[in-house]
Amino acid sequence: MSATHLHGPVVVIGTGLLGASIGLGLEHRGVPVFLEDTSPTNQAVAVDIGAGRPVAELDANPGVQPELVVVAAPPDVTVDVVARALERWPRAVVVDIASVKGAILAGLRERGADLTRYVGTHPMAGREKSGPVAARGELFTSMPWVVCAPPEADHDAVRLAKSLGADLGGNVIEFDAAEHDEAVALVSHLPQVMSSLLASRLQGTDLRLLALAGNGLRDTTRIAASDPGLWVQILGANAPQVVEHLYGVRDDVERLIRTLEAPTAPGARLDMAQLVSEGNAGVARIPGKHGGPPQAFAWMSILVDDRPGQIARLLTEIGEIGVNLEDLRLDHSSGRNVGMVEISVLPSKHDALVAELEERGWRVLQ
């Protein structure tokens, strides 16, 4: 990885969730950012939260060109906005961050855009919310940041695109556009579709039934709250790759339906076990945090009295014991006078932590 950093100025066009998050992250590192959006409100909000200054202030100084332009507008308008930015700032490198890459590169080629100064990128980080109000400067920390350089791109343009991802704390990975689209169909677009399909089953359901919802439902439906306008564009631009996975899902669902229609038939239980085991095998392949190899963490549950300050005391004591928490979940059902804190740690730390916590009087369930 190149160790160079951005100096700026950087122009961000499209100051919604992603654009304002990029602006915040760069401004935090001292890189001057200028913002532009077709929505005056979104631009003003992004300025107000500290993501940069209006681009008019850069335009007022015609001698200064941006070092880098980041197009963070919706996929449908990205080709047009990138092509115009390449013409408007003839010395700047222009990157986009749209969730699909092949269609955008093809569109720019068709338009005869100067691809020596263009690099496609895609931060694999986001939220189920949109607009600058939801922006977070640390959104990209330790998340993959894909760089898809067209063969025509200058070395310096690629270096700058990588610096953007690295300066925002991302893990930079190089793919070509076709490989990228194939990968995101599986790791991003299919999860969105599955989450939406699942959550749509909840429509019209008696709220008394939904009151039983636990973490399983929440874990599998968070991204069902995503913006339909954005996802129409993403799925439309990557439809052939996504549909290949849906054929596989359809086959598996049909197999499961046949099994559950006759759950006591010979072989049916094996089929059910196989379905869950196949899921076990898939989930074990998801890389750990920071892009490392798959890492199975060891979980434990600690009972805490429902009194103010108990969870803070627990976390302080875990810090004193010197163990790093990998994940933390709270289960705090109303009407009970104890809560449950579930934590995960490296497997090598698990037994010693349980022993230490029990010694200090905590009730630990494994």
Ligand SMILES: NC(=O)C1=CN([C@@H]2O[C@H](COP(=O)(O)OP(=O)(O)OC[C@H]3O[C@@H](n4cnc5c(N)ncnc54)[C@H](O)[C@@H]3O)[C@@H](O)[C@H]2O)C=CC1
């Ligand atoms: N939402 C997410 O989690 C992620 C989104 N992306 C990509 O980032 C891009 C932006 O997505 P979000 O920030 O989520 O959307 P958003 O809806 O929060 O923001 C998009 C912004 O672009 C502005 N805009 C629309 N047309 C424009 C134009 N012609 N010129 C200038 N500004 C224009 C809108 O007014 C809005 O402020 C999309 O291409 C998306 O595929 C990439 C990774 C994650």
Ligand SMILES: O=C(O)C(=O)Cc1ccc(O)cc1
């Ligand atoms: O909310 C999440 O966890 C996401 O994964 C969001 C997301 C949405 C679109 C992308 O192109 C990349 C990431």
